[in-house]
Amino acid sequence: MGSGRLYAAVAAGGFRRYATYRAATLAGVFTNTVFGVILAYTYIALWDERPHLGGYDQSQALTYVWLGQALLMTMCVMGAGFEEELIERIRTGDIAIDLYRPADLQLWWLAQDLGRAMFHLLGRGLIPVAFGAWAFDLTLPTSVLPWLSFLVAVVLGVVVSYGIRFLVSLAAFWLLDGAGIIQMAWLAGVFCSGMVLPLNVFPGVLGEIVRALPWAALIQAPADVLMGEADPVGTYAFQAGWAVALLAAGRAVQAVATRRVVVQGG
Amino acid sequence: MEPFVESFIELDGVEKVFDVRKKTGFMRSERREVRAVDSISFRVARGEMVGYIGPNGAGKSTTIKMLTGILTPSGGRLRVAGIDPSRERTRLARRIGVVFGQRTTLWWDLPLIDSYRLMHRMYRIPDARYKENLDRCVELLELADLLDVPVRQLSLGQRMRGDIAAALLHDPEVLYLDEPTIGLDVISKARVREFLRDLNTERGTTVLLTTHDLQDIEQLCSRVMVIDHGRLMYDGPLTGLHEVGDSERTLVVDLERELPPIEVPSARVVRVEGPRQWLAFPASESAAPLVARIAAEYPLVDLSVREPDIEAVIAKMYADRTSGSLA
Amino acid sequence: MGEAAGVTGAVETGVREDRAAHGGDGGGWDDGPLSRTARVLDGVRAYRLIVAMWIRSTMAYRASFAMTTFGNFVATALDFLTIVLMFSQIDSLGGYSLPEIAFLYGLSSTAFGIADLVVGSMDRLGRRVRDGTLDTLLVRPAPVLAQVAADRFALRRLGRITQGLLVLGYALLALDDVHWTVLKVLLVPVMMVSGGAIFCAVFVGGAAFQFVARDAAEVQSAFTYGGATLLQYPPGLFAQDLVRGVTFVFPLAFVNWLPALYVLGRPYPLDLPEWVAFLPPVVAAGCCALAGLAWRAGLRSYRSTGS
Numbered sequence: 076m077g078s079g080r081l082y083a084a085v086a087a088g089g090f091r092r093y094a095t096y097r098a099a100t101l102a103g104v105f106t107n108t109v110f111g112v113i114l115a116y117t118y119i120a121l122w123d124e125r126p127h128l129g130g131y132d133q134s135q136a137l138t139y140v141w142l143g144q145a146l147l148m149t150m151c152v153m154g155a156g157f158e159e160e161l162i163e164r165i166r167t168g169d170i171a172i173d174l175y176r177p178a179d180l181q182l183w184w185l186a187q188d189l190g191r192a193m194f195h196l197l198g199r200g201l202i203p204v205a206f207g208a209w210a211f212d213l214t215l216p217t218s219v220l221p222w223l224s225f226l227v228a229v230v231l232g233v234v235v236s237y238g239i240r241f242l243v244s245l246a247a248f249w250l251l252d253g254a255g256i257i258q259m260a261w262l263a264g265v266f267c268s269g270m271v272l273p274l275n276v277f278p279g280v281l282g283e284i285v286r287a288l289p290w291a292a293l294i295q296a297p298a299d300v301l302m303g304e305a306d307p308v309g310t311y312a313f314q315a316g317w318a319v320a321l322l323a324a325g326r327a328v329q330a331v332a333t334r335r336v337v338v339q340g341g
Numbered sequence: 342m343e344p345f346v347e348s349f350i351e352l353d354g355v356e357k358v359f360d361v362r363k364k365t366g367f368m369r370s371e372r373r374e375v376r377a378v379d380s381i382s383f384r385v386a387r388g389e390m391v392g393y394i395g396p397n398g399a400g401k402s403t404t405i406k407m408l409t410g411i412l413t414p415s416g417g418r419l420r421v422a423g424i425d426p427s428r429e430r431t432r433l434a435r436r437i438g439v440v441f442g443q444r445t446t447l448w449w450d451l452p453l454i455d456s457y458r459l460m461h462r463m464y465r466i467p468d469a470r471y472k473e474n475l476d477r478c479v480e481l482l483e484l485a486d487l488l489d490v491p492v493r494q495l496s497l498g499q500r501m502r503g504d505i506a507a508a509l510l511h512d513p514e515v516l517y518l519d520e521p522t523i524g525l526d527v528i529s530k531a532r533v534r535e536f537l538r539d540l541n542t543e544r545g546t547t548v549l550l551t552t553h554d555l556q557d558i559e560q561l562c563s564r565v566m567v568i569d570h571g572r573l574m575y576d577g578p579l580t581g582l583h584e585v586g587d588s589e590r591t592l593v594v595d596l597e598r599e600l601p602p603i604e605v606p607s608a609r610v611v612r613v614e615g616p617r618q619w620l621a622f623p624a625s626e627s628a629a630p631l632v633a634r635i636a637a638e639y640p641l642v643d644l645s646v647r648e649p650d651i652e653a654v655i656a657k658m659y660a661d662r663t664s665g666s667l668a
Numbered sequence: 669m670g671e672a673a674g675v676t677g678a679v680e681t682g683v684r685e686d687r688a689a690h691g692g693d694g695g696g697w698d699d700g701p702l703s704r705t706a707r708v709l710d711g712v713r714a715y716r717l718i719v720a721m722w723i724r725s726t727m728a729y730r731a732s733f734a735m736t737t738f739g740n741f742v743a744t745a746l747d748f749l750t751i752v753l754m755f756s757q758i759d760s761l762g763g764y765s766l767p768e769i770a771f772l773y774g775l776s777s778t779a780f781g782i783a784d785l786v787v788g789s790m791d792r793l794g795r796r797v798r799d800g801t802l803d804t805l806l807v808r809p810a811p812v813l814a815q816v817a818a819d820r821f822a823l824r825r826l827g828r829i830t831q832g833l834l835v836l837g838y839a840l841l842a843l844d845d846v847h848w849t850v851l852k853v854l855l856v857p858v859m860m861v862s863g864g865a866i867f868c869a870v871f872v873g874g875a876a877f878q879f880v881a882r883d884a885a886e887v888q889s890a891f892t893y894g895g896a897t898l899l900q901y902p903p904g905l906f907a908q909d910l911v912r913g914v915t916f917v918f919p920l921a922f923v924n925w926l927p928a929l930y931v932l933g934r935p936y937p938l939d940l941p942e943w944v945a946f947l948p949p950v951v952a953a954g955c956c957a958l959a960g961l962a963w964r965a966g967l968r969s970y971r972s973t974g975s
Contacts, residue, residue, distance in 0.1 A: 098883035109890040112910070113898050117761075120905045124758040258739050262746065271750040278756045359973065406974065411806045413971045427971070431710065434809035446804045451725055462717045463810055 081178060082186040089190025093198075100198045103148060107203045111144040115211055129275030134214045135302050139273055141207030142298045145200035149192045149229065150236045150293040152264045154243070154257055156191060157184055161244040165332070174333060181325055185237050192233040214302060221300070224307045228297035231314035235292040238321025239264075245328045263288075269295040289317040349515065349547055350385035350408065355417035357403050357571075377403040379571035380417065387514070390541045390548040392562035392579075394555070400571040401551040405519050408549070409439055422514060435464060438508030442520030445504055447492045453503050454488040457510060464511035471510060478506035481536055498529035505536065515547040516540070522557055534560050555648060567654075580625065588654040589621040591647040592628060597640035605634050616642070624649050707811060714810030718818035726823045733823065740827030744781070747900060748773055748835050762905045767842035768932055769902065774836025775856075775924035776899035779863025780892070781828035786864070787817040787871045788825060791892075794878035794885040797970065806971070813963055816875065845933070852931045855945070862948035863923035869955035870895065870920075872963050879966035895920045903929070903937050911937050922951040 115137050122133035164170045173180055243260045267290035274286050274295045292314040299305035357378040362370045378400045385391055395401050406412040410426035424433045447456040461471045479485050482502040522530045540546050558565050567575040575582055595617050602610035608622040608631055622631055628646050726733050755766045793816055796802045805815045874888030903911050903925050915921040929936050930945035
């Protein structure tokens, strides 16, 4: 179980690291809250027009808004997190050092990201949801079980998000300028995760596609679990499935990239 | 006291005080006043090449920042070419050149020549002058192959040379260099020093050089100012500094075999490790006769001379001095 | 160079408005009107030079420029795509039809896009202060504001302006309920320019804030991006207090809400006289002046405390 403790330590390190950015975190909470307010009013108007849009009532829609804002940084929907660091390390060749560590590269960064995610969940998630609950009429469960199920979904979502970002980082490695890939991932993240509009509201075929993509596991899935709109087990299966697929793909690309780095010497 | 002459650079009782906040607990912090520059006065005439040395945190960079208009002094009077840098920053900026050792004044992502072209226009350098200066700098600093290279791809030495050229394109009357040889290899250092020497002797550019490296001073400056804890400890020729500081150089001697400490007049053994011995002798004296003595009387395999490091010189000076500066 | 001159010429109009109010650096004593004008002109000149350099450099890689501009276009069009998706399920939002919302959106997005293009790089100031690289700007014979604003000028931001104009174009064609008068027609370009100036003031003010609170740069995006998003929707959607705040305290409402609702012939949620719709240029000038003061105070503080 030595490696277990190792990864736990790495996760704790990730948590602590992001916890030092106090001013930035507060600034982020402020921004999240402002956007939450704007979205909330927009959704009020939207649900006034169609009271059961996407299978939600207005209160649930508002809850969705604030959950989305709370999870935004946790899930790194817009990228950020470890990507830039990893890309830099690949480009400078420092990645070779990471590969010599007595720990698996992918799991190492995953542990660190989980630590970060936990901090962001607490640091940037609690206050917006609390504010939203105070300012608007939300539907939040009062029993413990939905919250626990929610937490499990969040953790799975973070792993899926990590899988996506890990692949994006490696993709940026193949290309001269990683900015293009990162921007596309950002676009897909914001749009397909349900940040702008709940995925259940997307019409027709577009809606079905978007609900099957991995980004659906980030915000839509945990939110639906908490509000009791989706079956937890089915959701976990969906999330876990994507998590495994993305991590496996990541490992495959990593193996190829490693060979390249070693051959080129950074 | 010297007769009052209007000098190029004038500092009279210049002070810079910072309010530093330190966290002492979860939500508590205490305020402390740090006198980075504590009533410094000096004059630099046109065409002088002056060294400005001191340990880390002594106030060197702060002084340069005030001279260039980056920082506003907390007190005192500061004039460069009769202009107050904190009041007329842009007017003065046209006439000065600055080279920061640790940061570049060039545009990081763009080719070197783009930075120069921009400076050509920004400093309103007449076309003919610009071309002449650029060609000269390119030739003397060997930049011909580097002009189309993005600055971020240059090595430290190359970037430094690029920075120096950038600082000189507009024929500044004074050049400030803040740690210009830091991190450079020996060859680059020599090149830079030679270039600066020529600049001062041929063009009469006033040069103020802050550095951590005593060698820079020894090779370039006739006058040196020592600053420590924000105060001017010494202002005069370099040789005087060694005398004042009673500084010592170290002769590291490798003997054939382990022997009891060497005994020679005017040097004392400070350390022995097997066949190697460290001897300290006054910095103002030549090492040659000492070496000859030792070679004559002891089985010498090899030796080297270590210069006193500036920290030791200053520390010693500070310990010996109780107030003021020597003029 | 001709291409660059054309673009900088177009951009200059936006720059002149805010330059006139707040060119130059902080702490200067040359206070006479002549030297203030000289400082402003100095700032404009430096801005143009630096921008021209970045444009030239960007255009050296045409393909990359085209791709990143397209990327910017798509990323910013996302907001309108969201609105279109909403309208796939509904017919009106808060009583507004899609063309009406597109009108609001187009104006907000274009105004924000202009500001983003002209001074958008100002939000990097906090980073520069932390790096210590702001000092290299203070050593040059040009106003710091101009240098910071022009730093890393990103021509790709034309993408946002383009999508804003396209949506506005669609709105103008699709709007069928508007009684167009000469005044209303003139109001449209005035809105875009004044709106751009107001957002420029927000950017500059935000940068000034970063002198004091270096790590809190993100607060600025709440006002810039948040503001732009807010203005895409009709004011009637939001709580009265929020509308009051955005009208009287942080006057973003003058970017598009007030004048646009006049054009659309719609009542404003607050009880205000009709001529208020014509105040955007005045409000813009005021905001720029305030932003200029904030900038000078911030720079003065930086030059006093260092980094």
